[in-house]
Amino acid sequence: MIIIAIALLVMVMSVQCFSVTYRINGINRTLLETPISLFEVAIPLIQDDEFIAYFDKDELTKNLTYYYDNKLPKYSSDYTINYYFSKTGETSYCLGKMCNAIEIRIRAKIIFLTNYDKSMRFEVREAHS
Amino acid sequence: MRLLIKLLFLFFIPLPICGFNLASNSTPEIYLTSNEIGPLTAYQEDVELKVVVHSTTATRTFIDVFKCGPSQSDIQYSKTSAIRYLSNYKYNLTYILPLSDFLSNNGMYCEIRIENYNHTLVASFPFTLFPIVTNKTINAKDYIKKTFEVDNIKYRFMMSGLNKEKETISFPNYLSYLNIDQYYKLDLSSVYFSSNVKEITYTSALMSFYDFDNIFPYLAHFLNKVFIPLNIVKKDKYLTFEYKNEFYVNPKNCQMSLTPKDGFVLTKHFYLPVNEKNKMLDEKISIDISGFGVGKTNIKWSLEYLASYNLIGDCDTSQYCIVGEQV
Incomplete structure (x- = not known):
């Protein structure tokens, strides 16, 4: 009887463990594999003067929120996403229009006291000057 | 007294004579x-x-x-x-x-x-x-190191005689290609020529290129060719080109249209459609000016389109790229 109880406990713990790692990995993958195209399409192409690569804040947050809201509920029902805009090579918050870097922080409740909390920074770089 | 007269003759008499001779040489009677x-x-x-x-x-x-x-x-x-x-x-x-x-x-x-x-x-x-001999057709590449001249534009008598004016067209720093850093806009400001015309007159100026792949679906095609009207404008001492009409462009994919469309915005630039660099690289861009100047000269200019990088994309092939890192 005890053996059966221990076996059940082990089984439940294994399933829980699997569930936790599956969720954490899923959220992590969602964050790490955020499609670059979401950022690319948020860069305004039509500029009358010389081209400056910067994010349209509203467009980018809309794109990212749409993407995460589609992906994250599979792994957690309780999550928050924060967007922090800055400029390439800077860490201070960008209040202006020409912000070309974004830090995305995802916090999600996995189970009991286990939470996911990670950030990714994406920025526009001039590859060829 | 005789000596004085001699001195007067030697020093004062020849001066006005010399002066008179010089004057008569520069101004005819x-x-x-x-x-x-x-x-x-x-x-x-x-x-x-x-x-x-x-x-x-x-x-x-x-x-x-x-x-x-x-x-x-x-x-x-x-x-x-x-x-x-x-x-x-x-x-x-x-x-x-x-x-x-x-x-x-x-x-x-x-x-x-x-x-x-x-x-x-x-x-x-x-x-x-x-x-005047008018309506000659010239190819820009044939005038890299020489000047095209239309003789006998105007006549006028001046002090030196009958002055005949010529109309000249030259192509300093002629380029057979349109080389730009990034695949983004088709900017013709690097294409210029020189002429002594006092007033810029021409019947038409057109930019054209083949669009077999239909990468400009909203522009009118004639025999698979797209024609864009141009203006010739004076910039510093040269003549260069500007687009005659304003365009409507889709801000998402840079598709161009000459007529208003939903979601398109007005622009004076000619943008190139996103993700079509390789197709555009095969294009030969022609600029045809007809009836230029008093000589009504037709000018043909053929340019190859070269772009080093995409505007946005991966870091190897694009001017700007998105880089992500965990923090």
Whole structure:
């Protein structure tokens, strides 16, 4: 009887463990594999003067929120996403229009006291000057 | 006393003589100035030539003879005036050039003779007028190191004689390619040429390129070719191109249209559609100017489109790329 109880406990713990790692990995993958195209399409192409690569804040947050809201509920029902805009090579918050870097922080409740909390920074770089 | 006279003769007398000689070398006794005539066309209607006879002497009497004909050996028109009295160094004359009778493609010979009242010749001003040769077609690449000239644009008598003006077109720093850093806009400001035209006139200026893959679906095509009207504008000392019309562009994919469409925004630039760099690289862009200047010259210019990088994409092949890192 005890053996059966221990076996059940082990089984439940294994399933829980699997569930936790599956969720954490899923959220992590969602964050790490955020499609670059979401950022690319948020860069305004039509500029009358010389081209400056910067994010349209509203467009980018809309794109990212749409993407995460589609992906994250599979792994957690309780999550928050924060967007922090800055400029390439800077860490201070960008209040202006020409912000070309974004830090995305995802916090999600996995189970009991286990939470996911990670950030990714994406920025526009001039590859060829 | 004799010595003094000798000294006076040696030092003072030659100076005014020298001065007089110099003056007589630079200013002829009689010279003509006139209004500007031209460009002329063969057997066109007669035009007025308003001549001012300038004299180095304040007053004089003279007779003027005006002759014209198809050639120097075939003078068919001659008119001798009555004795005229020139005062205050000049005299205004008006001749009717008999262009409708004599101006053929081989030219027309004329002569203005200024004679004394006793018909001794004082000065002769022979000149030949030619009709302008128009509508020549030139290819920019054939004029890399030389200048295209349209002769006999305008004529005018000046102190030195009959001045003939030419229209010139040259292509300094001619480029056979349109090399830009990034695949983004089709900017023609690096394409320029030079001309001495006083007023920029032309019948049409068009940029065209083949679009077999239909990467510009909203632009009108004719035999798979897209035609974009251009304006020729003066920039510093050169002539360059601007787009004649404003465009409508889709801000998402840079698709161009000449007519308003939903979601498209107005722009004066010609954008290139996103993700079509490789197709665009095969394009030959032609610029055709017709009826340029007084000479109505047709200019053809062929450019290859070269772009080093995409605007946004991966870091190897694009000017700008998105880089992500965990923090």
